[in-house]
Amino acid sequence: MSAPSTSSTSAPEQMPPGVMEALLRPSQNRPASRSLASFSDGVTEVVMPESHFLLNKYDLCCPRPECGSLILRTGVAKLIEKPSVQMEPADRTPALLPPMPEPPAVANWWLVTPSPMEFENIGFSKPLSSEPGAAQMKLLVCAECDLGPVGWSEVGGTEFWLACSRVGYRT
Numbered sequence: 001m002s003a004p005s006t007s008s009t010s011a012p013e014q015m016p017p018g019v020m021e022a023l024l025r026p027s028q029n030r031p032a033s034r035s036l037a038s039f040s041d042g043v044t045e046v047v048m049p050e051s052h053f054l055l056n057k058y059d060l061c062c063p064r065p066e067c068g069s070l071i072l073r074t075g076v077a078k079l080i081e082k083p084s085v086q087m088e089p090a091d092r093t094p095a096l097l098p099p100m101p102e103p104p105a106v107a108n109w110w111l112v113t114p115s116p117m118e119f120e121n122i123g124f125s126k127p128l129s130s131e132p133g134a135a136q137m138k139l140l141v142c143a144e145c146d147l148g149p150v151g152w153s154e155v156g157g158t159e160f161w162l163a164c165s166r167v168g169y170r171t
């Protein structure tokens with residue numbers, strides 16, 4: 001007994017070509033961004049001097065290539081070197097984000113003050129549980145795709161810290 005013949009040419013098309021690609025594309029045509037690691041001289045290439053501070057020379061955006069949501073405009077954040085913060089358990093860092101150095105090793109941070117209004121787009125996590133008496137911390141995430149943590153702030157605080165290694169740079 002022979003198997004019934006099948007023909008692929010008669011199969012109906014489920015979706016016109018290109019539709020899935022269009023659905024996955026960002027809603028706006030956003031230029032690509034660079035990671036901090038792609039600059040051969042690191043942070044010195046992404047700062048500009050302004051009085052006594054070094055400010056972000058480029059727009060900062062979500063590092064997810066398909067997202068690229070604008071987080072902060074040029075010249076808003078100050079570069080500050082201070083101890084690293086483990087914003088998530090070491091084994092839970094999203095693949096798109098580099099791990100933070102182990103505290104008390106220092107890391108480079110973009111300091112944004114005094115309010116979240118300085119950001120173009122930013123999302124916040126729920127407050128993390130903390131030791132009694134210690135300040136509660138919220139994590140900063142991409143407002144559009146939730147990629148994070150890209151930074152942190154204290155609940156009710158006026159300082160918002162973005163990890164220089166965890167944002168994209170629109171050059």
Ligand SMILES: [Zn+2]
Binds near residue numbers: 063143145
């Ligand atoms: Zn995003």
